[in-house]
Amino acid sequence: MANTILPASLSTIAVARDSKRMRVSSYDRTGGNDDRIHIQPGETFTLCDIHAAGCINHIWFTLANDDVVEEKHYLRKSVLRMYWDGEKEPSVLAPTGDFFGMGHAMSKNFVSEPLQMSPEDGRGFNCWFPMPFATQARITVTNESGRELLLYYYIDYEEYKALPEDMLRFHAKWHRELPTQGREEQEFKTHRDWCFGGENTTGEENYVLMEAEGKGHYVGCNVNIHNLHQNALWDWPGEGDDMIFIDGEPWPPRLHGTGTEDYVNMAWCPTQEYSAPYHGLILGGKDNWKGKITYYRYHITDPVMFEKSIKVTIEHGHANHRSDDWSSTAYWYQTEPHKAFEEILPVEKRLPVEEGSFQWEGELEDK
Incomplete structure (x- = not known):
């Protein structure tokens, strides 16, 4: 099992890994503290466009409409899409809140293995489903609310020399x-x-x-x-x-x-x-x-x-x-x-x- 590139777990964490830990996030590129992206109403923002072989193994989001007022039901008013290996049609298509484990445009603290909503009030969204890709991973969010959408995010992934052919998407x-x-x-x-x-x-x-x-x-x-x-x-x-x-x-x-x-x-x-x-x-x-x-x-x-x-x-x-x-x-x-x-x-x-x-x-x- 040496040099494995399968997703890590507690039982395999001591096995040597032939990969690189990578991340795309919303940190402030100027060195300031505006560590979020600003998505205007009707705008689609590309969160990542990775050109490599690898596997996303953690995504963290938190989002709101603006610093003062949140638009009602905003978790159903943004849409998450994911594309693998240059495909034109998304492999993931869901309102942002629903994708992370709960509907009704609500968030609430809960814990499962692949998905979690964490404090405060379930507004820290986490996904641990592994998402392999051979040549490209592209993730977008579309703001369909009437206010600017503020989104903080991490997309953590491993980069590989090549992806095994038997990995599903x-x-x-x-x-x-x-x-x-x-x-x-x-x-x-x-x-x-x-x-x-x-x-x-x-x-x-x-x-x-x-x-x-x-x-x-x-x-x-x-x-x-x-x-x-x-x-x-x-x-x-x-x-x-x-x-x-x-x-x-x-x-x-x-x-x-x-x-x-x-x-x-x-x-x-x-x-x-x-x-x-x-x-x-x-x-x-x-x-x-x-x-x-x-x-x-x-x-x-x-x-x-x-x-x-x-x-x-x-x-x-x-x-x-x-x-x-x-x-x-x-x-x-x-x-x-x-x-x-x-x-x-x-x-x-x-x-x-x-x-x-x-x-x-x-x-x-x-x-």
Whole structure:
């Protein structure tokens, strides 16, 4: 294992490394203390354009709109893109806040192995996903807010003589459905039927976390749910099964789960906030699971391999009965070229829903 260029870990840290430690940061080039970049509204700024072989193994960000006033929801109003080896289409496309592990245009202290939001109030963003490249790594941020964006950053990487041919490229993609296409509660005789009745034997209407073509492995996601229902009955939004379809297989896929909280390795409709290396509940929602919820599940020790294609899905409520606000960022590695992403939603369709602005009418008996 001498002279390895695989990403370092505690178990391999004593092994000799044939590489150079490098960094790109926002330090003040004049020698002053304005150690940040100023991105004007509508501007795209290139954070790094590295021409070498190497691997990014740590990114740190903190950002704000200006020194006095922060624009509401600004974490959804800037877009992060990453390009490897001269590609024209990005391999990473997500709002900045969502990429670093939490949606709803919010930040909150949490700890996982690949992603962390650190004090103060979760505004120190960290990513430790390794990002290899053979000839080039380019990262940009676009400011789609109405104010100047102030961004402090480090991009730490190793430079190699050459990259091994079997190294896959890192990908991340944000997705949102507002609302998910569920069923009206009034279609069912009772609230219990709406929560637990019916069957899903195709997975065709599931919420899609990610789709890819090529060879690679899926390594996890964060999932953000805003419960849009206003009734006082049992209102748990996470009764949906995860279904991962590999290489075009039919339903039922060989990776078929038993419920949203089960996929994120928790139990019994959790509300207690919790952070672990590979799974967590960053935001637990309000009483009766109202309001906003954020989970994460990272497949670091159990990646999901695919040879030709993958489609990672989850039901939005049992049998896709619920209509809520779902968003997610999925992370994976694969061969290039990858299937081109559709462009990210315009900024007005990325913004969080205000509390109480959606309401589903009608009531059912709780039988």
